[in-house]
Amino acid sequence: MSNPTVQAEHLSKAFGHKQVLRDLSFNVMPGDVIGVLGKNGAGKTTLLELMLGFTPPSSGDIRVFGHESRQLPGAIKKRVGFVPQQDELLDSLVVSDQLNLIASFYPHWDKELVDQLCAAWDINVSARVKTMSVGERQKLSILLAFGQRPDLLVLDEPVASLDPLARRQFLEQLVELSTDASRAVVFSSHIVSDIERLANRIWILKEGRLYWHGELDALKESIVRLHVQATGALPERVDLPGLLSWRRQGSGATAIVKDWSQQSTQAFQEQFKCDVRIESLGLEEIFLELHR
C-alpha cells in the first residue's frame, strides 16, 4: 500500500460567511486519474486550490506527498504541476522564451517531450504569446505543465477552449502519462465525455460536499433508471431504499435509484403490479439526474 499522493480529512473552506466546501475527506493514490464534476460554483476550483496550497483550509487538514499543502517544500513543488483555468502566460514573450523561462525553474524539464508536443500540437514556437488564440494559449499552458513531468498533475477545466482535435490530442497525452502508475492526475471539466474516457475515479461535488467519490465503474453500475409500466395507477410518491427521484408519467413512471438489484426488481414488480425495465446511465445522465 503506497503512500497517498494527496490526503484530506474533514476539509472545509468558507469565504467570509459563504461556506463553499464542507467536511471533505478523500485520498488520491498514485496511478489515479480523478475527474471532478460539479455545477458552476460548486467549489471545484476552490478544491483544487486547496490541494495546491494556494489558500488555507478553514478547518481540516490536507496533505500533499505527506506535507501540509500550505508549506510545500521546494523539492515537492517540483513534482506538482498545475494548469489553471485562465492561463497565466506572459503576453509580450515569444513562445520559446516563455517555455525556457518556466523550464529554468525545473531541473528535470523534459525538453524532448516539449519539442515533440509543440510539433504535434501545432504550436508555433516563434510566435508571440499575445498573438495566439485562446485555444493555442490553453495548449501552451498544458504543455508547460507536461514539460515538468509532474507526479501530481492538477488541471482546472483544461480543455474548455480546445477544438475536438486538440482535445483528443490532449487526452492521448494524458493516457500516455497515466500509463505510469506512479503519477496521479486530478482534473475538473464540464466535458463529461472526456472524464468518462479518462478517469477511473469520480468526485461529484454537490452543495459543497463530496456527493460521490469512488470508481466510475461502480457509479455507473450503481445508479440506474427504472422505466415502470403499470396497469393500474401508480402512487404520487414512493418510498424505496436508494430512491433518488420518482416521476409519474401517465400510466407509467421513471425512477432513479441507487444500488439496485435483481431482487429489488422482483419485489417492486410484485408490490406495484407493474413491469420494470432497467436502463443504465451514462455519466452525463447521472450528473443531470443528481441535480434535477
Place this chain on the structure above:
Amino acid sequence: MFILNPQSGVPIYRQLLDQVRRMVSSGQLQPGAALPSIRDLALLHAINPMTISKAYSLLEAEGLLERHRGKPMTVAGQSAARPQLSKRLQQIEPLLEQVVLAGRQLQISEVELAAALHRKWEESDE
C-alpha cells in the same frame, strides 16, 4: 478490433469483457491469438489504461486469457476448459430478459413463448 462506447451506461471494462467473451465463443478469436497491448488499446480509444487492465485481469481470472511476461496477452488454448454452462448461460441472460419482457408486454403466455423458442431452435438446425 473492439467497439467501445465510453458514454454508454455500461462501464467500459464490462463492454470489453463482453466483447472478448463473445469473440472467443464465436471463434473470431482463436486460441493463441494475441490481443492488443493495454497501452495501444488505451491510446487508440483514448481511455484510461487501468480500465483495460481491469478487463484483461478479469478475463485472465476467468481462464479466457493467458498472460505472458513481456508479450501481449493471448487467448487461452483449447485445453483451458470451455467455460462452464452457468457462465455461458450468463452471457445470454440479458437477451433472455429482453425476450421475457417483450413477451409480457405483448401478453404472450410462457407456454406459447417456449413453443416459439423450440420452433426457432428447430429452424436453425436446418
Place this chain on the structure above:
Amino acid sequence: MKAVLRLLYTYFAGTLTHRILSAVGLMVTIATYVLLRTQPQSTLLGAMAFLGAVSFYLGSSMMPLTFGRMARAQLSNLLPGGRVKLLVSALITVLLVALPMPVTLVSGLLVAIGPYGHPTPEQIAQFHRAIIETFWTTYSVVIVFCAWLYVALWFITSKRNTWGFLQGLIVIAVVLVAPTRNIVLPNSLMWWDLTQCAVTLASFAVLFLLWPRLRLLGQHWGLGTGSRDWPGKRSRVRGREVDLLLGTSNPWLLAVGQLVPVLLATRIGYYSASVWLFYLTIFSTVAGAIAGRAAERSRVLWLRGEWSTVQLFSRVERSFWRHNVCVLGILVILMVVIGRYRDLPVVLLATGLPLLVLGTVLSTYLGLMLTRGLRLAESVLAVAVMLALMAVAVLAARNADDLLTIVLLECGLAVMALALRYAARNRWAHIDWMQCRVDRALIGRSAA
C-alpha cells in the same frame, strides 16, 4: 540561479524594442565612460551619459509588468522558490539599472584631478575618498529613485482605470520629490544615503515576501474581497453611454485627485519655477493617457450606434474634451494659485498656462492615434512629444524673458497638436478593431 538569469534576460531582452534599448544604453554608457577618461567634461558628454542611463532603464521597463504579472499568477506559488527568485531578479535589475549614472559621474570626476597643480598624497587620498563617497551617495540615491519609478511604472501599466493612473501619479510625485531634495542638499552623508537605500529595498523585499500572508490577514478582517471599489465611486454611475464606455464620465476623480500629489509636493519639497512647470506639464498629459484605450473601447459604440467611424471619432473627441476641460480647469487654477503663492513672475504664468493646455491636447490626440496598439512608431512619437513639452517647460522657466522663442515654440507645439488630430482622424476612418486589441490578459485580470 538559472531561473534568476532567465528572468533577467526576460526583463532586458524580452522584446525587440527592449533588446535595442538595453543594448544602446549599455553601449552609450560604456562609450561615455571611456571618453570621460580622456576628454574633459562637456554638456554633450553629460547628455550622452544621461541618455545612456535612460535608455538602459527603458530597456528594462518590462520588469514591473512582468514581475507584477508573475507575482500575481497563482503559478508563482507553485514554482519552486518562485517568489524569492522573482524578488532577487527584481533587486538585481534595480542595482544594474542604477549603475550607469554614478559610474559615468565618477569617471568624469576622476579626470578632473589631472591639471590642478601637484597635489600632496593626503590630498590625493582625500580626493579618492570623496570620489568613493560620491559614487556610493549617487548610486544609492539613483537606486531608490529607480525603484520607485518602477513602482510607478507598474501602477500605470498594470492598472487600467483612472484610479490606477492616479496611484501611479502619486508615486511619481513622491519620487520626484525625495531625490531632488537630496541633490539640492549636498551635505548628505554617504552612510545616511546608503542606509536609506538599504531600508527601502529591504522593506520592499519583506513586504513582497510576506504579501500572501498579509492578504490573508486582510481577508480575515474582512478588508475587501477583491472587488475594485475606488474612492469616489457612487452606487449609481451616471453619464452618457459614450462617457461611461470611454472612462471619461467622472472627470472630477482625476481633477481632484491631482490635488493630492501636488499638495504633497508643496509640503515636502523645495522648488524652483522650472521644476514646478515641468511637474505640472507632466500632469497635464495624464488626462490624455486614458485616451489611449479609446479606440479599443469604442468598438462597442460602433456596434450599437448608427455612426460611421468618422462620426464616432468626433463623438469620442467631444467626450474627451468634456473630460479634459474639467481636469485642465483645476490644473490651471492650481497653477495660478501656486504661482501667486510662490511669487512666480506673471510672464511665467502666461507662458506656462498654454503649455499645460498643449500638454493635455497633445497627449489626448496621441492617445486617440493608438488605433493599432502601441508600436515602435507611436512610442517614439510619444516620447518625442513628452521630451519636447518638458524642454519647452524648462526653457520657459529659465529664460522667462525670451518671450519670442517661447511663444514660437508653443505655436510649434500647437501646430503639432493639429497635425496629430488630423492623423488620428485619418486613422479612425480606416480603423481595424482587430489590431487595437489591448492585452487580453490584463483585461482578464483587471479585477486583480
